[in-house]
Amino acid sequence: MRAARTVRGRGAGRPTLEEVAARAGVGRGTVSRVINGSPRVSDRTRAAVEAAVAELGYVPNRAARALAANRTDAIALVVPETETRFFAEPYFSEVVRGVGQALAETEMQLLLTLVGSDRERRRLAQYLMGHRVDGVLLVGVHADDPLPELLEQLDMPVVISGPRSEEEPLASVDSDNFAGARAAVAHLVARGRRSIATITGPLDVYGARRRLDGYRAALAEAGLPAAAQLISPADFTEEGGRRAMADLLARAPEVDAVFAASDVMASGARQVLREHGRRVPEDVSLIGFDDSAIARHMDPPLTSVRQPIEEMGRAMAQLLLSQIAAPEPSRPRLVLPTELVVRAST
Amino acid sequence: MRAARTVRGRGAGRPTLEEVAARAGVGRGTVSRVINGSPRVSDRTRAAVEAAVAELGYVPNRAARALAANRTDAIALVVPETETRFFAEPYFSEVVRGVGQALAETEMQLLLTLVGSDRERRRLAQYLMGHRVDGVLLVGVHADDPLPELLEQLDMPVVISGPRSEEEPLASVDSDNFAGARAAVAHLVARGRRSIATITGPLDVYGARRRLDGYRAALAEAGLPAAAQLISPADFTEEGGRRAMADLLARAPEVDAVFAASDVMASGARQVLREHGRRVPEDVSLIGFDDSAIARHMDPPLTSVRQPIEEMGRAMAQLLLSQIAAPEPSRPRLVLPTELVVRAST
DNA sequence: CATAGGGGTGGGAGCGCTCCCAGTCGTGAT
């Protein structure tokens, strides 16, 4: 172990600031200034230092820098492990990609933290309390998760990927669930549907509630009643969608359109519709939410509401960076537009 | 900026080793020994130190540790960004989950690095040359990627997620593509199919080649001919699958089963079969590979070969950790079993 | 012609840890 370290260690002689300074014929401080882009360096000196850096292939030692400057140049992306499945498949990778894009311009590193068990959650809290990142990106937090409060308390910059309620105190990025749902239902109205039902997500999730609001708004705008028996709550799962659809058919057999608050639930609903001999879209129009791979591969392909996930990731990172740079108490809330992707199911 | 740092900085008075030592009435070295689990500490002392650590809520400063010990306690997961899409959706998140599980036990952090452009690739190389991670996990590298060689040269522990060829010099973890394909085709044989075609991935990819080998082996074992016109090369895309299937129907209209080397290609093939009025599975049996969300949601649901992706991630991390601990020149190759998931398409 | 001002620069003093050497004990063997 010890030996191993030594072997890979200093041997290679990775150049240090001091060596660059010697090579360039200047002092350590000056090289540091050049590296960090300080303006207080003459052009001649700067050029000399840059040449030395290039010749020696100097790369600053991050640990030393972090220790001396008391910052880490790293942010953490915290993902509740149980959620990675729940979030429609592409979600995770797309968020990461967006975050990565925003960070590519900077020196910031991205630390990935999966939080599974409660034990791991405590470990993470410990970890964060050690101030080992400059900020945190929170994805898929439950309303009752203690993490946001903890971070708030530590006074650590945080951005959350979907506000937990109307008065989310943390900076957040969200897609426009309301407008997305409204557009979806308006589309059904435009298709001549009159008995439009919805299968909702769990209503203690803010986003799910907003989608229901959008559904109601569109019906109101069309002068259609939002009868209670047309609203069937579920839990974002396929099985839940199946149950909710069965309920709907029992309670309101005249239903001619369904807006499901997720593609996965739409898929469950689709199965029940088929079992009951209802054709899609002839008898019943079906719309999902997320525009996931499932939507594209359903039969018929599912009309769905697309969220700009990658862009959301990018926005989260940018928001966080700006909070780290200027920790003002402003807590911006960003809402990005959704887009209706029309396919054969409507 | 500067101000910000100071504000979040030392103020809070995060306890240091020295303070813990004072509190426990011992020396700095002793605390360090306890923290690092050295056996050379008496039980009494250890208990005292542990109490002090708990009381003060001490968390070691990672940067200081890294600087002093010349190691980073971090590994990088490098993902070519262009590939994240290519890898069937759940792939990425599942690998990450597996890696996370293996790392949860340790102090190692996971750094996520997306490599998009060539510019970023060069940056990464720079980065790695700065020895800022203890090891690297490589996912989805192309056969012509220069990264593996660079790492090899830097003598940095690496594990790759699918060997690039028979004689992959790096430690690697792979699923048993050969056995998976063979099992799939054997299943078709068992179903009484006699004219079994395959749609392959790009044959410069080792895994794709292995799947083709498995196909051939199963046919040989069944005493069936592997006629050239039954082998249709594609590129892992849906459109490629569509084209390949169209070709097959033109060249070998008698085909009664198709083994596609990915679910996405199977989905393309399915569309063409439908357009040609071939029923699945009555007229043509169809099998995919990956067992992705697409497979579960196709109509009919697709029989597919499941890879233990999460387990692969776990194995990769474990392999890497052991290489970091003991950098022997042994380059293990791990091959994990696949599993045939039978659904209605066969 | 002395004297402030700067812009530029060098290098000391840490940051919080690990490594390791020089102890200080206590114990069993002689």
Next chain:
DNA sequence: ATCACGACTGGGAGCGCTCCCACCCCTATG
């Protein structure tokens, strides 16, 4: 009783950087 030897322990010497203060020299000013 004496000696050798382990088991533990304390603390010095860095690790490579940032921060900052002191300093230099050159130009404008009184």
